[in-house]
Amino acid sequence: MQPEKLESSLPASEDLTRAILENSPDSLGLLDAAGRLLLINETCRNLLAVDDFAAASGKEWRILWPESARPQVDKAMAAARSEGRGRFRGWCATANGEPKFWDVIVTRLSDGGGTARYLTVSRDITDIKRMEDALRRSARSTALTSEAAAELLRRGDPQVVVEDICRKAMAELDCQYFFNFLLDRESASLRLNAFAGVPEEEAREFEQLDYSEIMSGWVARNSEPGRACAAYDLHAKLRDSYGVTAFCCHPLLAQGEVFGLLSFGSRTRSEFNDSEIEIMETLSQYVSMAMARAQMERTLRESDKRKDEFIAALAHELRNPLAAIHNAFSVLNEPGGGAAMPKLRPILDRQLHLLVRLVDDLLDIARIKTGKIELRRQCVDLMSIVTQSVEAAEPSLRSRVQEIGLSLPSEASIIEGDPARLMQVFTNLLDNAAKYAAPHGRIDVTATNDGANVIVSVRDNGVGIPAEKLESIFDLFNQSNRPRYSQDGLGVGLTLARSLVHQHGGKLEAHSGGPGLGSEFLVCLPLLGGAPNERENRQDVTSWTSPVACRALVVDDDRDVADSLVMFLKSLGVEARVIYSGKEALELLADYKPHLILLDIGMPRVDGFETARRIRELPDGRRVHLVALSGWELDKAQAIEAGFDRQFVKPITVADLQQAILAVEQRL
Numbered sequence: 001m002q003p004e005k006l007e008s009s010l011p012a013s014e015d016l017t018r019a020i021l022e023n024s025p026d027s028l029g030l031l032d033a034a035g036r037l038l039l040i041n042e043t044c045r046n047l048l049a050v051d052d053f054a055a056a057s058g059k060e061w062r063i064l065w066p067e068s069a070r071p072q073v074d075k076a077m078a079a080a081r082s083e084g085r086g087r088f089r090g091w092c093a094t095a096n097g098e099p100k101f102w103d104v105i106v107t108r109l110s111d112g113g114g115t116a117r118y119l120t121v122s123r124d125i126t127d128i129k130r131m132e133d134a135l136r137r138s139a140r141s142t143a144l145t146s147e148a149a150a151e152l153l154r155r156g157d158p159q160v161v162v163e164d165i166c167r168k169a170m171a172e173l174d175c176q177y178f179f180n181f182l183l184d185r186e187s188a189s190l191r192l193n194a195f196a197g198v199p200e201e202e203a204r205e206f207e208q209l210d211y212s213e214i215m216s217g218w219v220a221r222n223s224e225p226g227r228a229c230a231a232y233d234l235h236a237k238l239r240d241s242y243g244v245t246a247f248c249c250h251p252l253l254a255q256g257e258v259f260g261l262l263s264f265g266s267r268t269r270s271e272f273n274d275s276e277i278e279i280m281e282t283l284s285q286y287v288s289m290a291m292a293r294a295q296m297e298r299t300l301r302e303s304d305k306r307k308d309e310f311i312a313a314l315a316h317e318l319r320n321p322l323a324a325i326h327n328a329f330s331v332l333n334e335p336g337g338g339a340a341m342p343k344l345r346p347i348l349d350r351q352l353h354l355l356v357r358l359v360d361d362l363l364d365i366a367r368i369k370t371g372k373i374e375l376r377r378q379c380v381d382l383m384s385i386v387t388q389s390v391e392a393a394e395p396s397l398r399s400r401v402q403e404i405g406l407s408l409p410s411e412a413s414i415i416e417g418d419p420a421r422l423m424q425v426f427t428n429l430l431d432n433a434a435k436y437a438a439p440h441g442r443i444d445v446t447a448t449n450d451g452a453n454v455i456v457s458v459r460d461n462g463v464g465i466p467a468e469k470l471e472s473i474f475d476l477f478n479q480s481n482r483p484r485y486s487q488d489g490l491g492v493g494l495t496l497a498r499s500l501v502h503q504h505g506g507k508l509e510a511h512s513g514g515p516g517l518g519s520e521f522l523v524c525l526p527l528l529g530g531a532p533n534e535r536e537n538r539q540d541v542t543s544w545t546s547p548v549a550c551r552a553l554v555v556d557d558d559r560d561v562a563d564s565l566v567m568f569l570k571s572l573g574v575e576a577r578v579i580y581s582g583k584e585a586l587e588l589l590a591d592y593k594p595h596l597i598l599l600d601i602g603m604p605r606v607d608g609f610e611t612a613r614r615i616r617e618l619p620d621g622r623r624v625h626l627v628a629l630s631g632w633e634l635d636k637a638q639a640i641e642a643g644f645d646r647q648f649v650k651p652i653t654v655a656d657l658q659q660a661i662l663a664v665e666q667r668l
Helices: 003-008 014-023 042-048 067-083 126-154 158-173 200-208 230-242 274-333 337-370 382-399 419-436 493-503 559-571 582-588 608-617 636-642 654-667
Strands: 027-031 037-040 085-093 099-110 116-124 177-184 189-196 246-254 257-266 378-381 403-407 414-417 442-449 453-460 507-512 519-526 551-555 575-579 596-600 625-630 646-649
Touching (some): 042 116, 099 126, 126 158, 158 177, 158 189, 158 274, 177 200, 189 257, 257 274, 274 337, 337 493, 378 382, 382 414, 414 419, 414 519, 419 453, 419 493, 419 519, 551 582, 575 582, 596 608, 596 654, 608 625, 625 654
Parallel strands (some): 551 596, 625 646
Antiparallel strands (some): 027 116, 085 099, 099 116, 177 257, 246 257, 378 414, 442 453
């Protein structure tokens, strides 16, 4: 039937209906009993952008809807026929292709003659639909990310949880693939941690890609042009092999460092929208924080374990020399034990030296960590330092029946450094080599000079070092769990050696072919042009003679330390007295006028700093040479502010004590 005939068939009573339709603000349409479109009003024509209604007039209304919406149209029409009213919602594009979402009510109309007509009232609710969809997506996204956060907090190992979280995200984001790579710091490469969508053997191939640009911290989103990096290599492989068309890759960051990446891919869409990428970014941030937290917990557990191992090792290290010292004094306490003193003296000296060195190493570590260690730099020949270190180590090596070879260049290797600290470096390296070389083993010390640097090698033929331990052996208190032939040491020697080398502008590296193949430590230090300055390189050595008329006062609340130090001073020819508190010292100074006062810092009530300040306020207080003594590393600025002339860490050495006495004599 032609449209004109359809319209002319409307009964005259419908003229009023036509007028109502045309003037309604709603989008209205009129269908005949068969569901064919008779007319639409102007509002509907405007909303649908229809210029020529004739093309649609007389057609089945249902076929004007997209195929996906037609089941709902049919259901609504059936309801209108049987119940008088039907309703549905669906998408239908306008004439110019703009998608709109409609809320449609179909109502059956009937005139007196029984002819049925159907009125359609359509409202454009596209904005409401999009808002509802956005809210639903937001709710799902919030639920997804909240669940992810809860799982990451609840589960102990976030690396295991990542797969569950990402699989749930795949369903939400319409993805078929995800990849999670983590940085293996030992090999400086990415390791596949979790994935979905491809067979494992194929997924492992992606570990071989160069992810250096991703690891610099940028995000690969969809198919940004102009960036040649592994993110696009990964995308290309997924696209070519699996038809992936949308792709997004995020770096995993913790404290500014990239330690992995998380990527998603889809073959059912061309790209991800902003809200979906935001979900991926949020998940990446949550995973980053959880993994960083887990790493921190592992580090704390490892630190706690090392602390326990260190305390056990410290007890062992202290017990050995203390046992020797205890045995020596037991002999001396026996009748006639004094006759054994010539044999016991070197034993006591060695064991006391060992105790002092243990404490000094620990103090040096604390100084380095707090930035308080100072280098007394001068021009030195490093070959002389190495030679002295080897000579100092030879007695210990002989006791272990170990050989040592020394091959050094004939010319001097001049550097700027602290001779005592450099000798400490090589002594620690030689001790370490001896510890891990078997009895009858061999240690070789060689040096080369490339014009800019001097490289010293300390090599042993001992148990070797696994590749994954070549860096961690420099960690504090790390005993490396390697089999060793000596249980000596606290695990601080290598840490201290590397720190001191770095402070000299050099580097210390470990090399090994693996377990059982020995190890080599290379010290590289920058050369300094020219020959050593004889004046700077000369040790200030003054022949010791008994001081004349030097009076000293020792102030320390530890009576054994104070009394033994007075005996020490008297053995050097100094007139010395002792007092056991700062308050008593201040009272004594009214009658006793010392030239030198050695003050313990950590005394109760009136400490050494306060005692020094009060001494300086006395009439003769500016003339006294004040020396601070402490078992702790002192703050130099604080000591100077209190009035001290110099400060020493206990126990004070003979050389330091002589130096203080000589300074007093120069004032007399």
